[in-house]
Amino acid sequence: MAVPKRKMSRSNTRSRRAQWKAVAAPLATCPRCRELKLPHVACPTCGTYNGRDVLDV
């Protein structure tokens, strides 16, 4: 079985992990309560989507 010949250096490991970045969520404004929410998802604050009650809040 093929195995790595050398231990990966701390530098290489950290260079690779330096590319792990968090991405900010795209947010939209709820037309009912003006609160920020995920687009195309029911508003977690007022529980409505498209003028309909979806969640119990």
Added chain:
Amino acid sequence: MPTPTKGARLGGGPAHERLMLANLATALFEHGRITTTEAKAKRLRPLAERLITFAKRGDLHARRRVMTVVRDKSVVHELFAEIGPRYENRPGGYTRITKVGPRKGDNAPMAVIELVEALTAKAETVREGEAATRRSAKKAPAKKAAASPAETAVAAAETAAAAAEEAADDAAEGDVEGAEQAAAEARAAADAAGAAAEVTDDPKVEEAAGEAEAFADMAEDASDEAKKSAE
């Protein structure tokens, strides 16, 4: 090669997947709306709608086809007795999936899948009418409607001022009927300005309406005085 099913594969094998979908369909018909993951909701939708189509057909063969998926006889009865007839005049699209955001424990995207309301003939015509008005409203610029109340209010205030002047003149000349008529005109103009002010929140419009009101009051006072002096 048969076309693979659209959407995610569920469970550990084909039998597991069938069982999960059957259980989801049973729960959906029992409760009317269920919260599940987006992937499961998307897989459930075609199955549930096919079962409702069987329920609309309503014969024994259709019932036996449904019984191979939904094993609960009471749920199948409810499906054929209530859910099927409810969608008599709806040509498909019996379920609605609404995304409700990620789950707490594992961040899985969740969704609510529910059976939609019955489609009444009235609702259908209303929807058609709404679509027609939307089409026509798109053509007409929306700005016109917003500007007109302000214009009407200002114009009405001017009319009221003119009518008030006329009433005062008539009163000075001793023409009681003319003064009364002019006062009525001023009052009508003031009312129009007030109605326009109610529609909009523009302070200018409200000011104009207030002026019109004052002029109307003046005109009425003048006509009253004319009446008194005539008597």
